[in-house]
Amino acid sequence: MDFRDSSQEAAFRQEVRDFIKGELPSELARRESDWGLWAGGAGFFARGRDAVAAWRRKLATRGWVAPAWPKEYGGAGLGIMEQFIFNEEMALARAPLVGGIGVGWAGPTIILFGTEEQKREHLEPILRGDTVWCQGFSEPEAGSDLASLKTRAVRDGDDYLITGQKIWASGAHAADCMILLARTDPDAPKHKGISYFLLDMTSPGIAIRPLVNMLDSHEFNEVFLDNVRVPRRNLLGEENRGWYVAAATLDFERSGVAHAVRHQLIVDKLLEYAREQRVGGQSMLEHNPGLRYELADRYLETQVLRAMSYTVVSIQSRGQVPNIEASVCKLYVSELDQRIAATGMSMLGLYGQLNRDPTWAPLNGKICRMYMHATASTVGGGTSEIQRNIIAMRGLGLPRA
Numbered sequence: 001m002d003f004r005d006s007s008q009e010a011a012f013r014q015e016v017r018d019f020i021k022g023e024l025p026s027e028l029a030r031r032e033s034d035w036g037l038w039a040g041g042a043g044f045f046a047r048g049r050d051a052v053a054a055w056r057r058k059l060a061t062r063g064w065v066a067p068a069w070p071k072e073y074g075g076a077g078l079g080i081m082e083q084f085i086f087n088e089e090m091a092l093a094r095a096p097l098v099g100g101i102g103v104g105w106a107g108p109t110i111i112l113f114g115t116e117e118q119k120r121e122h123l124e125p126i127l128r129g130d131t132v133w134c135q136g137f138s139e140p141e142a143g144s145d146l147a148s149l150k151t152r153a154v155r156d157g158d159d160y161l162i163t164g165q166k167i168w169a170s171g172a173h174a175a176d177c178m179i180l181l182a183r184t185d186p187d188a189p190k191h192k193g194i195s196y197f198l199l200d201m202t203s204p205g206i207a208i209r210p211l212v213n214m215l216d217s218h219e220f221n222e223v224f225l226d227n228v229r230v231p232r233r234n235l236l237g238e239e240n241r242g243w244y245v246a247a248a249t250l251d252f253e254r255s256g257v258a259h260a261v262r263h264q265l266i267v268d269k270l271l272e273y274a275r276e277q278r279v280g281g282q283s284m285l286e287h288n289p290g291l292r293y294e295l296a297d298r299y300l301e302t303q304v305l306r307a308m309s310y311t312v313v314s315i316q317s318r319g320q321v322p323n324i325e326a327s328v329c330k331l332y333v334s335e336l337d338q339r340i341a342a343t344g345m346s347m348l349g350l351y352g353q354l355n356r357d358p359t360w361a362p363l364n365g366k367i368c369r370m371y372m373h374a375t376a377s378t379v380g381g382g383t384s385e386i387q388r389n390i391i392a393m394r395g396l397g398l399p400r401a
């Protein structure tokens with residue numbers, strides 16, 4: 001396989017580079033140089049800060065918030081490969097992520113399953129950043145076993161009344177809309193009685209309670225729904241077929257392929273640090289042969305991830321939704337997150353525990369924050385065990401455990 005860009009792709013890459021060079025404010029690139037990932041996701045949940053919002057508008061005018069979406073819905077109508085190149089260049093330039101759940105997986109699911117009216121109503125506002133989305137799938141008794149969810153949606157004339165509780169809803173406190181799963185037929189087998197809704201978060205009957213994570217950061221929430229009225233036109237796909245719509249959402253969520261470059265940048269930063277730090281008259285890198293091997297492993301792993309991303313991209317380019325491959329990518333990327341953070345923490349020693357101290361925290365405390373965030377990466381979006389089950393059953397054809 002030839003990994004080099006075709007001449008057309010190379011020209012597009014250059015166009016993106018020139019655009020970023022000309023348009024990305026340098027202070028924004030520096031501020032967001034949190035090496036990507038969760039710690040850099042200022043544009044992920046929240047309505048962007050001013051500079052991020054302005055950057056997003058610049059992208060939106062070219063259709064580059066979601067380059068592969070159709071032009072009629074505000075995308076640039078480019079191929080998946082161009083979108084991948086675009087994401088790589090954005091990551092290399094340390095440009096802030098602006099997509100969030102809306103661009104990442106709510107929008108693509110609406111493109112696949114939405115009515116024309118739903119597409120017109122939601123897609124452009126998502127791209128312009130006018131609507132921020134969150135995801136209400138998990139419940140206190142339904143995470144890995146999502147199909148056990150208990151939130152009920154009951155028909156009432158032309159509406160549904162939704163009652164129940166969601167949990168771990170990232171960014172729900174800042175969101176305008178939620179993709180939500182609720183049970184519409186309690187008597188059907190559990191996968192066959194679920195429907196998928198597009199919920200307006202300003203609807204009466206919604207209460208949000210913050211959940212603060214170990215970084216002392218408010219990112220996810222409990223969401224309580226008490227007879228929340230949702231018009232029937234906000235049903236996505238057919239009633240009781242929501243499980244299959246949700247499966248596509250999860251495949252989009254898990255196959256996020258923009259990570260390889262961002263991980264590579266973190267490993268580069270750790271290498272630079274190990275070269276600069278002096279231990280007993282030598283650089284840390286010379287002093288510690290074990291660390292050399294460990295960093296070499298981490299670097300190789302970022303390249304493995306890149307190759308995996310190409311597999312996902314080539315499946316998407318054929319118009320298919322990656323499934324087992326999405327799980328392979330999700331599993332690998334989340335565990336790599338943890339390995340890179342652990343390598344970083346072992347390099348920084350006791351000072352590595354300093355998270356925000358401006359004087360003493362090495363690398364501005366970013367590795368410490370990454371380490372704490374990475375703990376959750378093998379849980380969010382489906383745990384590693386669940387990805388392994390999917391790979392075992394659907395990929396390898398092994399029997400259900």
Ligand SMILES: Cc1cc2nc3c(=O)[nH]c(=O)nc-3n(C[C@H](O)[C@H](O)[C@H](O)COP(=O)(O)OP(=O)(O)OC[C@H]3O[C@@H](n4cnc5c(N)ncnc54)[C@H](O)[C@@H]3O)c2cc1C
Nearest residue numbers: 135136137138143144168169170376379380381382383385
């Ligand atoms: C940072 C973060 C953000 C999140 N954001 C959202 C969000 O925006 N919206 C949303 O809906 N949800 C969100 N979640 C929830 C996430 O999807 C669930 O936490 C996840 O699916 C696991 O479910 P659970 O927490 O109920 O754990 P459980 O399902 O109770 O699992 C507990 C343990 O048992 C293991 N286990 C369970 N079943 C099996 C099995 N069959 N085989 C082997 N092992 C098994 C699991 O792997 C895990 O180790 C988020 C979670 C995190 C950590």
